[in-house]
Amino acid sequence: MNPVRGKNLQNSADSPDANRSSNVMHPPSLQLPTAIVSQSDVNRILREISTLEDFFLSAKARSAGTTIKPPRITFMLEQLARANNYNLLEATHRADLKAKLESVLKTAPMLHISFATEPSLKVTDAVVGWLRSNIHPQTLVVVGLQPTIAAGCVVRTGNKIFDMSLRSHLQKHEPYMVKLIQGAVSAER
């Protein structure tokens, strides 16, 4: 979380540009940034939006001259708002975003992907980006750990498991390895 962004939000809430941004066209379907990976990320954003709602509600009710502390928004929410041209200062935008996020939670395909080690942000971004551009634009991914696969990954959809690991690769080539060793042993005899 970035406290500077919180300050920016406070500043932008007071600025006259807030009403202008309501005319911006939003994409028909929500574009999820790669920073938002899993269902829990979406839930977290929904909670943040709710917090923002509460904040604006309390801001209306505050007495003049009272200082208020705005909530800090996360990088994920900021990216989401930016990617979909939403202004989080506007209640309609927030409501629309919330509704779309809830829709995403209901309709977005869920994939479970396991790696041998904890993936870096770069790897997660690349994989999620590929999935969203090739499989479904709102794909949500649960990242897991499976050290026994050594390398590669295992993708689990609703009905299938796609084992793209080194373990699976080695297992597929077991007969070839046995054949090679048998050849070597028979040649030695």
Added chain:
Amino acid sequence: MDMGGLALVIGSILSAAAAFIWLAWRIGKTPSLKSAKGGPNQQLESAAKEDVEHIFNDEFREELRNRGRLHFEKIIGENAMFLQQDLRQTTTQLNDYMRSEITRTLQQEFKKYEQSITDAKQLALDSIEKTITTIDQQRAFLQQQLATQSEAQKAQIIARFEMEMAGIINHYILRAIGNQIELSDQLDYILAELEANKKAIVEDIKRGT
């Protein structure tokens, strides 16, 4: 001399002794012509008695007695000598006979004993031979069985090794590699694999939806 001859000799000695005893007894028992009085016969009888007494007086009787004694002693001596000779001969023959009989019996017994020993030896040899044959058969059978089992076990071990080998090597590689490969380096491989499975993933997601 056999037993018949020995019995004959002993019989003759006993008969001679019996005759001598009888003669002595008869001589001692003969009544003497004592004074007889009566008729002429009696006179003659008494005269004859006197003559007899005259002829066979005590000296003459003593002489006869001595001669008889000497003759008897001579016969006894001769017979004793014969008897001694016969006895010696008999003893010798008996010894020879006994020796030959004992020798023969012993030889027979020895022969039987030897035969028994030979039989026992043969029996033992047969038994040992049979045992050796049986042991050889058992050994051959065991050897064959051992070879068969060894081959089977070898084949089983090889089959198991072949079956498990790949798994072991895979396990080793996975363990050896572990977390050594950086995930960033795998990114191209992962994306390529995802690309390869793209169609199947999309289909599954559509089906799920």
